[in-house]
Amino acid sequence: MYLYTYDGTFEGLLTVVFEAYERKAWPVSIARAYLVQPDMFGESITVVTDDQKASRVWSGLQKKLSVEAQQALYYAFLWEQKGYEMLVFDYIKLVFDSPVSIEGNYAAPCVLQLQQVHKQVHREKHRMEAFVRFQKTSDGLYFATIAPDFNVLPIVINHFEKRYADQRWVIYDLHRKYGAYYDLASTLLIDLEETGSKALQAVLLGNVLDEEEDKYKQLWQVYFDHVNIPERKNPKLHQRHMPKRYWKYLSEKQPKIDLKSERLM
Amino acid sequence: MDSRISDKLKILADAAKYDVSCSSSGGKRKNDNKGLGNSEGMGICHSYTEDGRCVSLLKILLTNYCIYDCAYCVTRKSNDVQRAAFTVQEVVDLTINFYRRNYIEGLFLSSGIFKNADYTMERLVRIAKKLRQEQKFNGYIHLKTIPGASEELIKEAGLYADRLSVNIELPSEQSLKQLAPEKNYTEILLPMDNIKQQLVQAKEESKLFKSAPVFAPAGQSTQLIVGASAENDHQILQLSSGLYKDYNLKRVYYSGYVPISSDSRLPIITGPPIIRENRIYQADWLMRFYGFSASEIVDEKQPNLDLEIDPKLAWALRNRYMFPVEINTADYELILRVPGIGVKSAKKIVSARRFAQLSFEHLRQMGVVLKRAKYFITCQAKSLHRHDFDSQVIRRKILFGDGAVRSSLLTQQLDLFRQVG
Numbered sequence: 300m301y302l303y304t305y306d307g308t309f310e311g312l313l314t315v316v317f318e319a320y321e322r323k324a325w326p327v328s329i330a331r332a333y334l335v336q337p338d339m340f341g342e343s344i345t346v347v348t349d350d351q352k353a354s355r356v357w358s359g360l361q362k363k364l365s366v367e368a369q370q371a372l373y374y375a376f377l378w379e380q381k382g383y384e385m386l387v388f389d390y391i392k393l394v395f396d397s398p399v400s401i402e403g404n405y406a407a408p409c410v411l412q413l414q415q416v417h418k419q420v421h422r423e424k425h426r427m428e429a430f431v432r433f434q435k436t437s438d439g440l441y442f443a444t445i446a447p448d449f450n451v452l453p454i455v456i457n458h459f460e461k462r463y464a465d466q467r468w469v470i471y472d473l474h475r476k477y478g479a480y481y482d483l484a485s486t487l488l489i490d491l492e493e494t495g496s497k498a499l500q501a502v503l504l505g506n507v508l509d510e511e512e513d514k515y516k517q518l519w520q521v522y523f524d525h526v527n528i529p530e531r532k533n534p535k536l537h538q539r540h541m542p543k544r545y546w547k548y549l550s551e552k553q554p555k556i557d558l559k560s561e562r563l564m
Numbered sequence: 565m566d567s568r569i570s571d572k573l574k575i576l577a578d579a580a581k582y583d584v585s586c587s588s589s590g591g592k593r594k595n596d597n598k599g600l601g602n603s604e605g606m607g608i609c610h611s612y613t614e615d616g617r618c619v620s621l622l623k624i625l626l627t628n629y630c631i632y633d634c635a636y637c638v639t640r641k642s643n644d645v646q647r648a649a650f651t652v653q654e655v656v657d658l659t660i661n662f663y664r665r666n667y668i669e670g671l672f673l674s675s676g677i678f679k680n681a682d683y684t685m686e687r688l689v690r691i692a693k694k695l696r697q698e699q700k701f702n703g704y705i706h707l708k709t710i711p712g713a714s715e716e717l718i719k720e721a722g723l724y725a726d727r728l729s730v731n732i733e734l735p736s737e738q739s740l741k742q743l744a745p746e747k748n749y750t751e752i753l754l755p756m757d758n759i760k761q762q763l764v765q766a767k768e769e770s771k772l773f774k775s776a777p778v779f780a781p782a783g784q785s786t787q788l789i790v791g792a793s794a795e796n797d798h799q800i801l802q803l804s805s806g807l808y809k810d811y812n813l814k815r816v817y818y819s820g821y822v823p824i825s826s827d828s829r830l831p832i833i834t835g836p837p838i839i840r841e842n843r844i845y846q847a848d849w850l851m852r853f854y855g856f857s858a859s860e861i862v863d864e865k866q867p868n869l870d871l872e873i874d875p876k877l878a879w880a881l882r883n884r885y886m887f888p889v890e891i892n893t894a895d896y897e898l899i900l901r902v903p904g905i906g907v908k909s910a911k912k913i914v915s916a917r918r919f920a921q922l923s924f925e926h927l928r929q930m931g932v933v934l935k936r937a938k939y940f941i942t943c944q945a946k947s948l949h950r951h952d953f954d955s956q957v958i959r960r961k962i963l964f965g966d967g968a969v970r971s972s973l974l975t976q977q978l979d980l981f982r983q984v985g
């Protein structure tokens with residue numbers, strides 16, 4: 300009975316794998332250091348993240364796994380649901396212990412689960428790419444907030460970099476309290492509370508939007524209302540595609556912007 | 565704010581929405597000029613209408629003034645509706661500003677015929693050109709060609725658009741004559757053939773020269789209206805099968821006729837034929853992805869699709885001699901023909917069975933839905949039911965057995981509207 304703790308990074312988790320093999324001491328649980336209760340049974344091992352050990356494990360995996368399966372492993376890490384570290388561990392162990400490729404062996408529980416998790420995280424990634432709505436600020440920055448079910452921000456950055464290469468943008472994860480900021484050259488991970496960036500905080504409070512922002516938000520609402528064909532109404536299908544918990548992101552699902560107050564401006 | 569734009573948008577989005585295609589996939593335009601947008605790969609649905617359709621593109625008419633009088637169309641000359649027209653710049657601004665906010669994948673632009681075909685087509689092309697050249701826009705552009713537009717303009721359109729479409733409108737020439745007297749098949753098929761030639765030529769050239777100009781990289785599509793005229797499903801599927809073959813179409817879209825018009829040339833119906841439209845889409849899928857030919861799905865004796873069950877199940881019930889299929893040994897193509905097993909499941913099965921003899925439990929864990937499939941398969945020679953049922957019994961069990969009806973009908977509808985290109 301070995302309980303491993305690590306720092307919550309992907310490299311840390313790969314280091315755990317390295318240590319477990321080194322000691323032939325297989326974990327029954329792996330958890331972030333601060334989440335572990337002291338009175339759990341078994342021997343606890345605290346792993347210090349070591350980039351070299353981590354990259355040895357990773358290159359070992361690269362030799363035996365397709366790019367897709369490597370991606371699935373990383374996605375399982377971003378999944379962050381109960382037992383995700385053990386899932387990653389069990390899968391890696393099966394890869395190393397098996398003389399032949401295990402990909403596609405859905406009769407093995409961890410292979411099947413990893414595949415399902417891959418799909419779930421991928422779906423959430425895809426939803427974020429679809430449902431992010433930027434608002435333009437007065438200094439030309441495009442700002443969006445998200446609160447995804449899984450930690451998908453790191454894997455949506457590439458998509459938005461390619462798409463919005465000529466505009467500065469920020470996507471901020473309200474749950475996990477960090478964001479990605481693209482400055483026309485590269486993308487940095489930012490932490491609003493730590494950096495205390497006044498400009499970005501002001502955006503979060505919503506006072507500094509571009510003067511045309513409301514106009515386009517309203518035009519989008521108008522468009523959304525008018526592409527609908529009332530004779531074909533199908534609310535179940537609508538919600539199946541666009542579950543209610545995502546509506547908070549969507550300008551078209553926000554209260555209608557009032558034309559009259561608009562005209563006063 | 566400018567409420568005029570808002571009013572135009574209301575009118576011109578309303579008028580464009582009956583063209584059901586909203587696909588934005590198949591684009592190959594990469595953002596390698598540090599411009600705006602990228603349309604490689606699969607398109608994205610950024611929203612869904614309350615009727616559950618994907619909203620991927622800003623789909624509008626440039627104008628709803630029209631010199632023609634097609635009975636099935638809200639924009640027809642004789643219809644008493646408000647008319648409006650965007651300027652070229654207005655469409656460009658809307659597209660760019662919607663795109664920058666991640667509302668859309670791009671623009672789907674169509675138009676009523678204002679003055680004449682070329683006059684209208686020239687403006688559509690100008691908008692696309694402006695987006696590409698002045699705005700460095702790499703998002704998706706779908707242009708509808710205006711019937712009667714010149715070959716040169718269509719050729720130019722293909723340089724800027726990702727997809728071109730020419731709507732065939734109705735499933736037979738006779739109906740077209742009745743309902744759209746100014747149109748005829750020759751005039752529709754000619755540009756379709758033109759576009760096909762251009763597509764082939766561009767492909768050849770790109771093999772020879774890297775820098776050869778691209779031409780509508782997402783290909784061409786068409787649309788026809790179902791239920792506004794008397795054709796049966798057999799005629800419709802024969803037509804689309806021919807269009808896929810002869811004109812290399814990427815998609816044929818079917819639009820269930822929405823009774824918008826009180827024109828006396830049209831049938832009186834209370835609502836759009838949504839279930840029939842669904843079934844036709846399913847049949848179209850069977851032709852494109854499942855290796856079925858049109859005549860396997862419907863024929864002269866049974867010219868219409870069964871509205872109660874999907875066409876694959878209907879086919880399997882008519883061809884019981886081909887079943888049961890043994891999951892562990894049957895060819896992929898045959899597994900694909902099992903009701904309830906889709907492309908993904910079939911691939912998973914073929915992959916997993918290399919490692920182990922599969923049981924029903926394995927299938928369940930892999931997410932294969934057995935509700936329909938179980939009557940048509942065996943796993944290691946075992947069957948999930950003890951008796952051999954006849955087709956009528958299976959049909960009844962699938963339709964009414966343990967509450968299966970509603971949920972399975974719903975999933976079928978969902979599958980249909982999933983966006984593919």
Ligand code: SF4
Binds near residue numbers: 630637744
């Ligand atoms: S030409 Fe097009 S827009 Fe004009 S009435 Fe016919 S279908 Fe409608």
